[in-house]
Amino acid sequence: MSNDADGLADLHWMFDMLHHIDVGLVVLDSSYQVQLWNSFMENHSGVSSSIAKEQSLLTLYPELDTGWLRQKLDNVFGLKTPIFISWEQRPFLFPFKSYRPITGIADKMYQNVAIRPLSSPDGSIKQVCLVVYDVTDVATNKMALSAANHKLQRLSQALSR
């Protein structure tokens, strides 16, 4: 009995941790229905977990590039291997506002996304997990650096002429 209570307590803190970790976590089943929508996703999207759950991600976010995302998700299900999306190919998957709206430079949150297959006890893949990282600082720094380099290059070209 006490073992059960311990198990439940473990589950509770683990779930608390997953829910409040500062990384977006979304679990989808094979028909893209949302199974988990953690508090990072709730707070940045304004969509509560109870509304997001049991809805298709594609209907929840009709502005997502459906064909493109579907292909990515299907590849993860089919090929059973994680697929990564970088902010450099697509600045963001979910249209979230930047975390620091006042002192930050960017309006939108730049995101790196990993889509990972989740294996069930029998080894088959029935769910995938989307892990959404906020990389706004990295992205704005890299863009500022490359803009500065570009400017320097133009200046040096103008000087040598």
Added chain:
Amino acid sequence: MSTRVLICDDSKLARKQLARVLPTDWDVEVEFAEHGQDALDILSSSAFDLLFLDLNMPVKDGYETLEALQSFEQAPAVIVVSGDVQPKAIQRVKDMGAIAFHKKPASSEELRSLLLSLGLMTDSDDKESKPTVAAPTAAEQFTLNDCLQEVSNIAMGRAASVLAEMLNVFIKLPVPTVNILEVGELQMALDYSVKDDSCSAVSQGFVGSGIAFETLLIFSDSSFPDMAKLLGVTEDITRELETELLMDVSSILVGPFMAAIGKQLNIDFSHSHPMLLGQHVKIADLINVKKATWKRTLAVEIVYEVENYQISCDLMLLFTEDSVPTLENLLSFLVEEDE
């Protein structure tokens, strides 16, 4: 009379592993060949009943060997044992006369049931174990390179199979090379393998159980048009689209490769998000950035090519110097487990 069996594989570890898992109650006489030409020389001087043949080998690979065997009057039955598990590879060797295909590494139960189903041996009650091959001598030592090459070989086949499935193509697989390289040597190796002037690269870091390494996937920029064609992209190739193609192919080649390596070493590696290291840059610029931080690296290099397309990419696994002793230790367990 005992069955005469020839095992042809360029990896000493793979030859030994296969000889070990042959059924102990099977009356056989085993000989070894190091590559296709070696096997053909042996086969033309004496008759064998069965040939276990690897596909990716130097000098003469498995396909060339199968082709040459077609003109033999008394060719042995051929079972291909390879890490290349692409469906097209399996179909191709069967079309060329192989009677069966088995994925590497073979276990004794799997091999036994395969041999029984092919009627190459009969299930005798007499399972008295009989040494099929001479016990390994002290001289038979496996170097880190031997082991790492064979582990990479198996992982490379798994990764190619997943990419082949996604693109519906045949991936040509080479023999992985393993070397300890200094900074300058790594640059030379890269220069040599990527002939084009400019390239794009994605890097991803891995760490686990005291082993740290980076994978470096390098595309020559001339690969992009064909890659876009294969993925059914009709739009103009923009910089973003190229990044997308790079990230996708890198996910698909590196993910299964690492899963296969991790499974063999029994490590669940943590990995970083893949990072775009450079786009349309000179190969020298890729490595220069990191010049100060390391002196030597253990490098595994695999060049993947897609048949009938202008696509080639270079996958490098670069282990840190301090990972080498741990890796050596883990790989030595791998050899012992077979015994």
